[in-house]
Amino acid sequence: MTTTTSKTNNYRQTLWNAALSLGLPTAMWRLPKQHTKHFLTSFLKEPEQIKIEFEELGPGFAFSPFINPEGNDTYFLKADLHYIFSDTTNYENEVFQEVISPSSLDPSFIELQKARLSAKPFFYTQNGAVEEATKKEDFIEEVETAINEIEAGNFKKVVLSRTKIITIPNDFEIVSVFDKLCNAYPNAFVSAVSIPSLGIVWMGATPETLVSQDAQGIFRTMALAGTQSAYDADGNLIKTSEAMWRQKEIEEHALVSRYIVSCLKKIRVREFEEEGPKTVIAGNLMHLRMDYSVDTVEINFPEMATVMLDLLHPTSAVCGMPKEPAKQFILANEKYNREFYSGFLGPVNIQQESHIFVNLRTMKLQNGVATLYAGCGITADSSAEKEWLETEMKLQTLGKFLG
Numbered sequence: 004m005t006t007t008t009s010k011t012n013n014y015r016q017t018l019w020n021a022a023l024s025l026g027l028p029t030a031m032w033r034l035p036k037q038h039t040k041h042f043l044t045s046f047l048k049e050p051e052q053i054k055i056e057f058e059e060l061g062p063g064f065a066f067s068p069f070i071n072p073e074g075n076d077t078y079f080l081k082a083d084l085h086y087i088f089s090d091t092t093n094y095e096n097e098v099f100q101e102v103i104s105p106s107s108l109d110p111s112f113i114e115l116q117k118a119r120l121s122a123k124p125f126f127y128t129q130n131g132a133v134e135e136a137t138k139k140e141d142f143i144e145e146v147e148t149a150i151n152e153i154e155a156g157n158f159k160k161v162v163l164s165r166t167k168i169i170t171i172p173n174d175f176e177i178v179s180v181f182d183k184l185c186n187a188y189p190n191a192f193v194s195a196v197s198i199p200s201l202g203i204v205w206m207g208a209t210p211e212t213l214v215s216q217d218a219q220g221i222f223r224t225m226a227l228a229g230t231q232s233a234y235d236a237d238g239n240l241i242k243t244s245e246a247m248w249r250q251k252e253i254e255e256h257a258l259v260s261r262y263i264v265s266c267l268k269k270i271r272v273r274e275f276e277e278e279g280p281k282t283v284i285a286g287n288l289m290h291l292r293m294d295y296s297v298d299t300v301e302i303n304f305p306e307m308a309t310v311m312l313d314l315l316h317p318t319s320a321v322c323g324m325p326k327e328p329a330k331q332f333i334l335a336n337e338k339y340n341r342e343f344y345s346g347f348l349g350p351v352n353i354q355q356e357s358h359i360f361v362n363l364r365t366m367k368l369q370n371g372v373a374t375l376y377a378g379c380g381i382t383a384d385s386s387a388e389k390e391w392l393e394t395e396m397k398l399q400t401l402g403k404f405l406g
């Protein structure tokens with residue numbers, strides 16, 4: 004049943020707080036260039052860990068860690084409730100559409116509605132040891148080791164990443180930060196995902212689509228790499244048409260493009276459209292992007308998104324080229340566990356569409372602190388100091404919302 008209802012009293016906010024207080028896995032998201040905000044809750048407290056096969060699954064939300072070799076470790080939040088909220092700056096007056104609505108007699112739904120009346124915003128108390136942020140000297144050393152390995156011919160590119168830790172401010176409130184991210188980053192996939200059984204919430208505003216398939220069967224992916232500030236030295240926004248790219252970024256981006264084309268070749272798909280590379284804005288940054296699309300109806304390949312998800316993750320935009328030695332280098336040299344950073348996430352079979360993104364420009368909220376993550380592609384032409392500054396810029400995407 005689909006109804007449109009008008010509710011007051013911050014309905015989305017009270018729903019989010021209630022779902023968290025009851026330990027229900029929940030996701031909120033806003034697709035790039037769209038205005039509506041989606042809210043999904045699963046009544047299964049321990050979400051299933053499965054392989055994402057788009058043709059087989061019902062509506063839900065996928066959330067995968069970086070390390071997921073067979074794809075079987077993806078958390079799947081089955082949609083027991085899915086509402087779409089209108090875009091408004093005043094969420095007292097939000098209007099929403101019930102796309103999947105539980106029966107009013109469902110005990111979980113009754114409990115959720117009851118909890119809405121009393122649930123308080125989740126307060127992130129610090130009650131244990133806090134992970135350590137990556138030290139600059141460690142990161143610089145990792146980058147220099149990577150450059151040596153590249154020069155020795157062991158791989159061509161590796162994406163090295165690091166963390167930054169910020170204490171969560173007392174007035175931090177997820178739904179309002181989510182809304183601020185939506186306003187600040189209209190081209191990003193903005194999300195907040197809570198898996199209470201793991202004691203975590205992840206929030207982010209990623210610019211990178213991994214795979215998507217729309218209701219007409221159009222498959223899409225992109226090669227996104229190469230980074231520079233979107234502002235010049237005087238603080239003026241640079242026009243994308245006037246962006247200049249160095250050899251290093253062009254090569255770094257080409258490696259990602261080549262990888263995507265090699266995956267398409269592997270599955271013998273020749274009928275793909277390529278658009279780009281073009282310069283795109285992602286918050287305070289610019290990247291190079293090439294878009295790929297395939298009409299899966301025309302080539303009679305309905306399972307294309309499933310097959311490509313398997314082949315693409317992790318792409319050379321978050322791992323490296325060739326994939327295996329780059330991944331081994333990351334695991335051996337990065338001094339922390341990426342967990343869900345540079346994994347993937349997004350809605351599956353929601354209104355006949357699936358949109359899976361790479362989990363970038365993201366942070367984990369746990370134990371009173373926000374852990375922010377950023378990485379950058381290292382090639383033979385990298386300079387360790389510049390790569391550190393690039394991660395600083397990427398960390399600003401979310402960092403500026405933490406005070």
Ligand SMILES: C=C(O[C@H]1C=CC=C(C(=O)O)[C@@H]1O)C(=O)O
Binds near residue numbers: 290363376379
């Ligand atoms: C790995 C990240 O970004 C990737 C996506 C775009 C540009 C990138 C780069 O220029 O290095 C990265 O490959 C990150 O934001 O943590």
